[in-house]
Amino acid sequence: MLRFREAWAGDWPALWTLMEPVVRAGETYCWERDMDEEAARREWLPGPAGPDPTLTVFVALEPATDCVIATAQLHANRGGPGAHVANASFLVAAEAAGRGVGRALAGHVLAEAREGGYTAMQFNAVVQTNERAVALWTSLGFGIVGTVPRAFHHPVLGPTGLHIMHRFLEPAAPADGEG
Amino acid sequence: MLRFREAWAGDWPALWTLMEPVVRAGETYCWERDMDEEAARREWLPGPAGPDPTLTVFVALEPATDCVIATAQLHANRGGPGAHVANASFLVAAEAAGRGVGRALAGHVLAEAREGGYTAMQFNAVVQTNERAVALWTSLGFGIVGTVPRAFHHPVLGPTGLHIMHRFLEPAAPADGEG
Numbered sequence: 001m002l003r004f005r006e007a008w009a010g011d012w013p014a015l016w017t018l019m020e021p022v023v024r025a026g027e028t029y030c031w032e033r034d035m036d037e038e039a040a041r042r043e044w045l046p047g048p049a050g051p052d053p054t055l056t057v058f059v060a061l062e063p064a065t066d067c068v069i070a071t072a073q074l075h076a077n078r079g080g081p082g083a084h085v086a087n088a089s090f091l092v093a094a095e096a097a098g099r100g101v102g103r104a105l106a107g108h109v110l111a112e113a114r115e116g117g118y119t120a121m122q123f124n125a126v127v128q129t130n131e132r133a134v135a136l137w138t139s140l141g142f143g144i145v146g147t148v149p150r151a152f153h154h155p156v157l158g159p160t161g162l163h164i165m166h167r168f169l170e171p172a173a174p175a176d177g178e179g
Numbered sequence: 180m181l182r183f184r185e186a187w188a189g190d191w192p193a194l195w196t197l198m199e200p201v202v203r204a205g206e207t208y209c210w211e212r213d214m215d216e217e218a219a220r221r222e223w224l225p226g227p228a229g230p231d232p233t234l235t236v237f238v239a240l241e242p243a244t245d246c247v248i249a250t251a252q253l254h255a256n257r258g259g260p261g262a263h264v265a266n267a268s269f270l271v272a273a274e275a276a277g278r279g280v281g282r283a284l285a286g287h288v289l290a291e292a293r294e295g296g297y298t299a300m301q302f303n304a305v306v307q308t309n310e311r312a313v314a315l316w317t318s319l320g321f322g323i324v325g326t327v328p329r330a331f332h333h334p335v336l337g338p339t340g341l342h343i344m345h346r347f348l349e350p351a352a353p354a355d356g357e358g
Binding site for chain 1: 262
């Protein structure tokens with residue numbers, strides 16, 4: 001059983017271990033492949049003084065070791081009249097692949113989004129060739145709103161599309177004693 | 180004939196005059212309606228030390244007076260493998276509406292994007308009820324990639340969709356002597 005908690009500054013070395021191979025591969029995120037560690041930290045774990053006050057970063061911990069094996073960002077996709085739609089991003093350790101870690105963390109983040117009052121979640125740029133991700137989001141109730149053609153240059157597969165994916169979030173169940 | 184140039188810091192008071200009514204109305208941008216002038220400036224004209232090194236801000240000048248009557252932002256919509264797709268945002272003075280100013284400025288920005296090497300332009304959040312904008316972008320060759328349902332709370336019309344709109348940019352014509 002995975003454990004989830006909010007990330008803190010001391011998690012950064014573990015998060016960079018998850019993030020660096022994804023940055024260098026350049027196959028799934030719109031990040032510069034030569035991004036250095038400091039820029040990566042500003043991107044993923046900017047801390048409370050960061051530019052986005054709605055951002056929360058989560059980690060998933062391996063129960064046996066308490067090691068960070070996955071992480072997610074949750075924040076408002078837009079501001080003002082669009083701030084009720086959440087956006088999230090996920091990174092799973094390569095060695096944890098195929099064990100349902102991403103799915104479990106996504107379930108946690110969807111629940112957190114719902115509890116935070118978001119009424120929907122939107123992904124802006126799911127790489128079309130990232131079939132595992134597309135299948136995971138589809139199985140979790142996301143639909144493809146549209147696909148921006150040739151919007152991503154995959155380093156191996158060449159130009160491919162970016163999906164916008166979306167699902168509504170049903171309201172959080174009231175806690176005992178409420179409602 | 181309008182004149183276009185890059186914005187400089189001294190344009191800010193004129194830009195805020197354009198921007199403030201749009202912020203306060205809350206009908207077309209995902210901005211907090213109570214955004215103060217300093218936050219607005221960080222949003223529209225952050226200057227060369229801003230967080231996005233790809234950002235260029237343009238102004239359109241009324242020929243008779245040299246007054247700023249419209250402005251646009253142009254920048255990469257995403258980083259790394261997505262940095263070949265431009266994004267742009269536009270503000271036109273209310274008193275200049277209906278005179279083709281937005282269309283002319285859009286033409287300038289599309290040309291600048293093309294010359295800057297972008298191969299497409301994408302809008303991430305065109306408010307569905309903003310029929311004038313949707314019609315303008317459609318007439319300029321943009322298509323609706325998809326519409327995120329109920330992603331925008333219009334203060335008068337209630338929940339409405341946000342269109343993702345997109346067009347490819349043909350390569351810039353070679354300058355004399357090139358190619």
